[in-house]
Amino acid sequence: MKLEFCKMQGAGNDFVVIDNRIARLTPEQMPLLARKVCARRTSVGADGLMVADEPQHGGDAKMWFFNSDGSVGEMCGNGARCFGRFVYEHFAAKDEIIIEATSGDVPAWRQTDRLYKVLLNRPTVLRTGWPTQGADGGPLRAAYVELGDPGLPHLVVPVPGLAEMEDYGERLFETGRELRFHPLLPKGANVNFCQVLGPREVLIRTYERGVEDFTLACGTGSGSTVAALQAMGLVAKGAPVTVHNPGDDLIIDCRWAGDSVEELFLTGPTNLVATGYILDEDLQL
Numbered sequence: 001m002k003l004e005f006c007k008m009q010g011a012g013n014d015f016v017v018i019d020n021r022i023a024r025l026t027p028e029q030m031p032l033l034a035r036k037v038c039a040r041r042t043s044v045g046a047d048g049l050m051v052a053d054e055p056q057h058g059g060d061a062k063m064w065f066f067n068s069d070g071s072v073g074e075m076c077g078n079g080a081r082c083f084g085r086f087v088y089e090h091f092a093a094k095d096e097i098i099i100e101a102t103s104g105d106v107p108a109w110r111q112t113d114r115l116y117k118v119l120l121n122r123p124t125v126l127r128t129g130w131p132t133q134g135a136d137g138g139p140l141r142a143a144y145v146e147l148g149d150p151g152l153p154h155l156v157v158p159v160p161g162l163a164e165m166e167d168y169g170e171r172l173f174e175t176g177r178e179l180r181f182h183p184l185l186p187k188g189a190n191v192n193f194c195q196v197l198g199p200r201e202v203l204i205r206t207y208e209r210g211v212e213d214f215t216l217a218c219g220t221g222s223g224s225t226v227a228a229l230q231a232m233g234l235v236a237k238g239a240p241v242t243v244h245n246p247g248d249d250l251i252i253d254c255r256w257a258g259d260s261v262e263e264l265f266l267t268g269p270t271n272l273v274a275t276g277y278i279l280d281e282d283l284q285l
Helices: 030-037 077-090 170-180 219-231
Strands: 002-010 013-019 048-053 061-067 096-101 104-110 115-120 123-133 139-147 152-158 190-198 201-208 213-215 241-244 249-257 260-269 271-279
Touching (some): 002 077, 013 077, 048 077, 061 077, 077 115, 170 201
Parallel strands (some): 013 048, 061 096
Antiparallel strands (some): 002 013
């Protein structure tokens, strides 16, 4: 099988992107393809697969997004930024792009050749005081956030001293995995461990469901974390917040109307890594 693709990354989140106007994949084929091409030792390797298709509802392109395990991703902020650039370069050369995603239309704005901003779904659930335990077994103050409807679930867990934890620590990994599958969370959750470094500066490490590991960055996790920390009074409202992910810095602009988040913007870099053809003798779709 010969399948044209490009590989992109945003702040360390990497994606295989396929133009379905050429590939002609069916929705039934896409989950298997995601599992195959996202495998890091046997194929291209990526955190997720994005398939660009003709728009169906007046947008500029439809985005099919799948995690590396083949599960459907409701929304990926860094993926949406990369997808916005792909659409600009292959579908519609516009500074404002409308992406038709599973979770609804996502506006994306081209800031420079490589810098893109997207509007994330605002929190439909933002619950502070969610009880949990830290890697040492002690209690931690946490928050539960869902972005959009259906909601993309995130736990936000402040961890003092996170910056000093080399390689995140085995117990932190175990805590992330345990919380991701917590019985009180029927959909599971992405788990965002964070440390406040200043009134507009946050360090974050995200254990992502679907990837089942820490990733170099998570756009929706960064947005959820800033919204939760502002609701908890730990980060200042009224100005953009820099979120330090291992892959790169992301900028979150969380705009409030009273006690509710009205708009949530994510800005960060995109990078085109490679283009070519997937030549997988074992891939049968």
